[in-house]
Amino acid sequence: MLPVRLRAALQQAVERRPRGYRGRFAPSPTGALHRGNLRTALLAWLDARLAGGELLLRIDDLDTPRNRPGAELAIQADLRWLGLDWDGPVLRQSTRRGLYASVLSALRRAGALYPCRCSRRMLADVSAPHGGMPVYPGFCRRRRVGWGPEAGRLPSWRLRLPEGPLRWQERLAAPGVLDGPEEVGDVVLRRADGFLAYHLVTAVDELSLGITDVLRGEDLWWSTGAQVAVMAALGMPPPRYGHLPLWRDAAGRRLSKREAGEGLAGLRQRGLDAAGVIGALAASAGLVPPGSRLSAAELLQELTPQRFADCLKAAAAPSPQA
Template identity: 45%
Template sequence: MTPIPSPPAYRGRFAPSPTGPLHAGSLATAVGSYLEARSRQGEWLVRMEDLDPSRTRPAAATRILGVLERFGMQWDGEVLHQSRRSEAYRAALALLEGRGMVYPCTCSRREIAHSSITGVDGPIYPGTCRDHRVDTSRAHAMRVRTDNAVVEIVDGICGVIRQRLKHDVGDFVLRRADGVFTYQLAVVVDDAEQGVTHVVRGSDLLASTPRQIHLQHLLGYPTPAYMHLPLVVNVHGEKLGKQTHAPPLDPSDPVPWLIEALHFLGQQPPAGLAESGLTAIWEWATRNWKPGSIPSRCPHASHARHA
């Protein structure tokens, strides 16, 4: 496996999935992660989370990068594409397999749904294949073993979150039966190998963070600091996204979108700032960035267990 680099004082990242154009919700996440990094004189990376070829749109990644540039966001280093990193994920999975921490599973989603209860993020796997030999000549997923030790994080916005993975989630999938590696494994390997020290992302991913910490411990990786931003929702309270037909950003007129994102994140740009242009807006926002003013709209305890 690739040696894990010594991290800088602050290295953050923005990791969109190129399934469609950026919208107001993804802009808020990008702006929050960018300002948190730049206000600390840190680095800001961009990563394309394009693991699933059935969901990825070939031109979306290029368009996303173009929009970030038009909005005045400059990233450090090369853009990493998860679709090109199968060897790194395979090596991590092999390491876990050698330590007896993963096992093959031939259960279908329907079987799991019929034989399990609902946890913090969907059905809890009942452990059907955990201690049984399965026919690996059939298509099979690979699951990681969990236990009931408390996994705790202190989130920069949501505070202390605790989960018992076996009870709240169950043994979760690292490689699907179709051979596609899952987000949980890929994000842990990528954050470690890129030396990411701080993760700023949407609160929809808060409930999955204990799973990532579990994998970090198993693989011997450091755990970054986490900050989960509030989600932008539509009039129905639904997260903005492709499924909810969120309107795309207009890169030809970025200033109103950027000012709106700053307001959403609890910052208070002066009334005349919108007339000053992008450079001045970013200078003001970086100099006056106050993460303590970001609204705390964390998931209900049914999705993430608060202390």
Template identity: 45%
Template sequence: MSRNAESPGRHPAARCGRFAPSPTGPLHFGSLVAAVGSYLDARASAGNWLLRIEDIDRQRTAPGAADAILRTLAGLAFEWDGEILYQSRRRDAYRAALSQLRDNGDIYPCACSRREIAARAPAVGVDGAPVYPGTCRSGLPHGRDARSWRMLAPDEEIVFDDRVQGTQRQDVAAAVGDFVLLRADGEFAYQLAVMVDDAAQGVNSVVRGADLLDSTPRQIWLARRLRLPVPTYAHLPLVSNAAGEKLSKQTRAQAIDATIGSPLLAAALEFLGHVVPADLRHAPLPEFWRWAIANWSITRVPARRSATLGHRLPP
């Protein structure tokens, strides 16, 4: 449910956080953990918590999934500030950012197909994809048209302090190479959209799953080149199934049932390293949230990339 955003005069240490699910299916427990962590971290500082639906990839968006996610969050008494931002309505903003980067000489057209890149790539990168070998850096091959636009990788190591995972370092050129901002199918890449939207929404604190940890250096580099503020980052451990796979639509993660209420939220909070008193496990949702906000500490969150849920979810 939405609430009115707090005034700009809120506490100077207040964090502006966000939860930004992709509507590829219903909300599962792994996504709930990210929602709970980001929500509590913002509210514990008397800050704002925003909602963004990352539906920029039309091929992956499932009809009705966004509304189902919102109903689940409302059913668990999450309260978000202001209006919901939908990436599918923000293409003009992404186009303007791409034009700025082109004018600055930060991007270039690329004619390479995935097959060509795989054949020439020197290594596999952090995303599991081939590291782009820079084939089109000096111009398109004769007779070839652009398929995508790529961002020049920095010739420096990107270093940042993650509030959960500690100091992170990445040589983006070696880890992924020049990366795509406008895809061959005409869709804007997540890396560009997320940084443009975080700046537009005033997000200064990103709390999300550790599956995006390796993307963060690219996003920081983009923010620098676009002259956008860089938020702080906290990457929470991912929830894995018994096979060690991240919970997702692809691994057939089950949708959560909001009618379970506080026991479900307690399970998410305990996964994040917090001990929930027995008398709070079945408390009314407003009472549970008051306790959780008052007792949240990100220092209790385990500094690991993933973990298997140690017990069954409440029925």
């Protein structure tokens, strides 16, 4: 399916996984990091350092209309201020478009994709199974739909999923298994506006960078099925995943970049220095007692891999009232 050189490069990256841990923190430059983002960055950093491995910083900047000037530099500055370093140069998806396009073209040539002209309005009433993500009902799967523009609009490109389950190794959340057609559906890999889709580029990045472990928020658990589907279409195994509970505000709402007070600037305005912020982030995951003050390096010295893993599992466990 893939060109020989491209397949060899992906295979080589995947085969490096047994040589050691490689994680990534992958923010989008759409605004300042909020507390939940910062906690994920800290936990991903601890996970990598406790394993004696690497942590890459990848900037997911392909959705250019949503990017904000200065956001990437602000993200890097926040991480450095907290003492959260990364390995190698900063990676940007915007510089990897050629790789994604090559994979997309190979999938299309292999007949794994089909054009879809369903609008958002047509799909507005599509239901989500078991509270998950809406599943495309396959309206265009068997229709004769052209690849070219019609009425000035191009189709989206969908990945045709085969029957059967999609599986991945899950460290924290629900077991990593979803039925492909019934719970994931045919995944959009290129949007109708020409933008490469999140699931395609994320899956290609995890493979091509040799990522062994992905630690991220539980809101992305359902998205994992779509990304594993892309990897399966390429004949490649997925990395290991750990989906962390979201940090919510006092009203139980998930944090958002729109809430500036929930970011590092707001924490600084409340008088917290880097040691205070690290202490608060670590305490929220049960790593240290509330009110602790310590640097990221000091926190690392206090933890063992087993204690860290136990704390993550305890934080991810459902509460008795749930």
